[in-house]
Amino acid sequence: MSSSSFADLGVPANLAAILAGLDITVPTPIQAATLPDSLAGRDVLGRGRTGSGKSYAFLLPLVARLDAQRRTPRSKAPRALILAPTRELVNQLLEALKPLAAAAGLSTQTVFGGVGQNPQVAGLRKGVDIVVACPGRLEDLIQQGHCNLGDVEVTILDEADHMADLGFLPAVRRLLKQTPPKGQRLLFSATLDNAIDTLVKQFLHDPVTHEADSAQSPVAKMSHHVLHLDREHRVPVLVDLASAPGRTVIFTRTKHGAKALARQLNKNGVPSVDLHGNLSQNARTRNMDAFHSGKATTLVATDVAARGIHVDDVALVVHADPPAEHKAYLHRSGRTARAGAEGTVVTLMTSDQVGDVRALTRAAGIKPTTTRINGSAHPILIELAPGERSAPGGLVIESGGSAMASGGSPKKSGGGGGRNRRRTGGGAGGGASANASGGARSGGGRSRSGSGSASTSGGGNSGQRRSGGGRRTGAGAGSSGGNGGGSHSAASFSSGRR
Known part of the structure; x- marks a missing residue:
């Protein structure tokens, strides 16, 4: 009708x-x-x-x-x-x-x-x-x-x-x-x-x-992708995707995981808030307000946010942990491509999750495009989240779980400031800075150097930067080495209690 x-x-x-x-x-x-x-x-x-x-x-x-x-x-x-x-x-x-x-x-x-x-x-x-x-x-x-x-x-x-x-x-x-x-x-x-x-x-x-539509309801304007990667590359890939223009919602399996990943993103200069059942109502309200207003560009959530929560112009939904069943996949994915808008849905999949993800997408009635990637240097990331990457500075996550203040733009000076920026999430420089390996930032951190999120990539991308259109001109960030927290950080958001 x-x-x-x-x-x-x-x-x-x-x-x-x-x-x-x-x-x-x-x-x-x-x-x-x-x-x-x-x-x-x-x-x-x-x-x-x-x-x-x-x-x-x-x-x-x-x-x-x-x-x-x-x-x-x-x-x-x-x-x-x-x-x-x-x-x-x-x-x-x-x-x-x-x-x-x-x-x-x-x-x-x-x-x-x-x-x-x-x-x-x-x-x-x-x-x-x-x-x-x-x-x-x-x-x-x-x-x-x-x-x-x-x-x-x-x-x-x-x-x-x-x-x-x-x-x-x-x-x-x-x-x-x-x-x-x-x-x-x-x-x-x-x-x-x-x-x-x-x-x-x-x-x-x-x-x-x-x-009004099929029970298996991927929206016509929603594209679905699966990124097959190693566990240690999950955080660098998430940092890369979340630092693209537009709003991003990332889903984790557990409350502890949502909190840990939000801190990782803020530490790497991506202003992020979390949403899960351990937060007080005031903290949940403040965090959602920060995401609605654009103060935070990324929301990291458990399934408490998968249904009913509407935020305009969410360009990208990422399943950092694949959901347990297909209904949760459809509801999580429904945070994007709302009211006729277009949207992209990305599921991160490690080798031990291949069977589960295939069964999940089959039950959801979708046929995603699967890409095997090795680190955050793959060109598919620019295709999924187009535009120049930006790490303007993380948000302070208070002990109560709410994001209260911006950490400001990343500093251009050497690595010594990395530790001091930890509380304020002051950009992607944590640990050894981009300048220490020959990279540089321009425009107050709007153009990211090859070290990208330095805390996830170490210093191996010396001198690389993104071109004005946001395309990679070198090996990219996070493809190897020295994540001052490395595999522990990558795994930390998939542990804990729901």
Whole structure:
């Protein structure tokens, strides 16, 4: 089904005007497919790939219905509930919801853990139209008597398959049982499986199912590559890719790995932040703000960020550790090529991972281009991440995990400053500097010398530099030798607990 405008689908004029003001005028396939039924009040089960526009597919009918009812919410009894698996997704949904809710005069409240509950309790006590919540904290507040779901007219589950993956299903069932059985229920997910079927059969009434694209959903404008390399070359390759222009998201298997790799990148002058479950909510918020604003150009994350997190213009997604299963691959990869943009997905693969990666990509329904590389000198890296490499200086990662201050541009002087720059991540010079081996930087570090990330390549690339177009003119950086931390650094981000 296709339509030329939101108005044609039945979206109220005031909400369509809000979207137009955001330069959103053409419905995506999942929106075009589901909006007529959801606006008519039917239960809907919608499946669309990550980045397909599912949020507006359920926010628009939600706001339209509450606006039409014109009922004042009672204290502690919200009129609508949106459940999402992560704090970041809750906040992201709120940002999308705010202008629509304001146009309809509706109030909103987020509910999630990791922060004090008093502001949430106060908001619920005042009376709120729409609650956007993570299941755990919402259950806590209900048990304390601060909230009840008896007035909920519309219940929405976003990223329902992720809820199942994270073990939220029992809590979700308990919460849904507390909502009126005749209320409207909308369930949206990137994949549909047996866990989702359980919820559908128990809680949705005569639902309409819409699948807007293939369940195996690599986007047409997303190119997939596998780089077959030795373990000791992983960090130099990641430094090279992340120092290209544009935003990069790198995924690791463990929380410890994300933290360690973010520090490695900052040490090599690439401003980076991490995102994982060990961070406090304040640290997670600050790090995401740094990535959104461009203060950090690279986000290193565990699968907590694989679903639902949207940042505009992510040009490159790198699986530093291949994910365990194909659904995680598709969701991770969905951080790029969103809303019609193009994107590149790269998976790093060591020899002992060949079988697993082949099975993974086959299950995901993709046929990646595989390239065997030896170090960070291979021309494929420029093809995957075009442009002149830059190491403007890392960010300070505080003990709490948040990035607070930039380390500034790399210094041009000799290697003695390398140690002093460790805390501030002052560029790619750590250890022996580029100048010590005959290289040079120009433009305040915007043109990288052949030593590239000197802490990963030693001094073996004397005198080399990139040409203005970002193409290599010599052997490149990081192809050999002296990584003051060497194989330990390369392996450090794939160890630890998830």
